[in-house]
Amino acid sequence: MLKAYGEPSNLWLDFTRGNRKSFTTIYNTHVARLFEYGMRILKDEDQTRDCIHDLFTKLWANRKTLGQTDNERLYLLGALRNTIMTYKAREDRFLKAELKPDDFIIEFNAESVHIQNDEAMAQSQKIRMALEQLTGRQKEIIYLKYFEEMDYEQISELMNISVKGAYKLSARALEALKVILDVDAAMVLLMLFQYKSQIF
């Protein structure tokens, strides 16, 4: 399990002491993030649902002996990852569960850089092909680093690798992305514009 860094929150303490309301609050706070992370590994809504269900029923059953944590999200993501690995190991019984290259999905919006000319079409094609070269673990670390905004120490704990390994993995993923994005500045600006229009 994940180690604790500091004082656990009162909410977490109340939950470990058997408060069902605190437990439900923790669930409501984190379920969306857990669902997204689970879906990226499992690519299947029912399986993700099963794993989240397993995770929370086990958390409740083992609440008295759970490790304390000051970072519920990190703790829960890690616990979900373990649950999923156990689940996958059960699915294909003889394989050691590990993320395979296509086991983590993250769909960058290659179409957002799409403009109506041949050069851009070619670029778009190039990006697609390059993205397929990224491994599952590379995609996962990008996700954890930039969407969950975790530091390398947290990532290393979660993915069960060394901090140094997390650095290397991230550097390699970013290097691959840089090659993909070896495009002219105008396209970047356009891309940025389109990206911002998505969130605002």
Next chain:
Amino acid sequence: MQEQKYHNYSTEDFLNDPAFIRSVRYGEELEFWEEFEKGAAQNSAYQTAKKELAFIYTAKRIDLPAGFEAGILADIDASIDRQERKKSSVRKLYIAISSAAAILALFGISLWLFNATVTIQTAYGEKKTVTLPDGSQVVLNANSSIDYPMLWTLTKKRSVQLKGEAYFKVVHLNHDPKNISAADRFRVSTAHLRIEVLGTEFNVKDRNQQSKVVLSNGSVQVASVNSGNSFILKPSQMAIETPNERLKVVQTNIASERAWIEGNMFMQKTTVREILQELEDVYGQRVKLSDPKMADVTIDGSVSFKSKESVLFVLSNILQTRMVKEGDTVLMMSK
């Protein structure tokens, strides 16, 4: 924010910088970064990093489907409730089973404790003097044993089982003859007799279907298990029961009955048969006579019973025989 450090940043440095990440992701500190951008228009590391990160953030997010959050929660709640119910019924069962087991064990242990006995026995040719928990003394003859309850002091029951022969010196506990409590009584049981006293000295012998009690002083009550007959003995009286005769009381000589304590046997018209029986009882030594009539010879006087050799020597002399060893048995042949 220090602008200075960013001037030497590589693309990777920017991509690892939380402030930079937040500016691209959330537009935080926009003024600072716009300012920085103006001064670093040709900073390609910054431009590449910005481009790359922006691309990363084009990734499509995965949202919770409608109804999913409440749906799983309902499932989780149902599972937990089921789990808890099962756990509590298992716990109840566990408690029931363990308390039943504990009660049974306690019952068993007390049953064992209250029935547990201390056994003291003697081998052939061995004598022991035993002090009982109440201070009473027992001299145990050879080839004999006594049993008494382990929790003697707790149960306040002075009760001894005897096989063979023993001389009892019972401590008198009763101070008020009009009010005799159960704890004041001292009981000796043999296969054939029940003896009850308050505090006296007496000899009990129960061997070869013959049982006898001889009183030195005080008084004892002797009851026969078979016939139910019971007598109260006075000093120098003997209660005796044999397979052919019901319990009866006769006069006897105390000294001869307790001579074994000093390792002697007193004889008054005692038959050789009786002496040989005593020899077998005390030393496990069997003797065969070449002429069966020799068994009816009677002897008066005293024989030392301190060793079986001395008894054999005396008998052989009186009967005028020579002894031949035949395995465990000694054969006495007329000369």
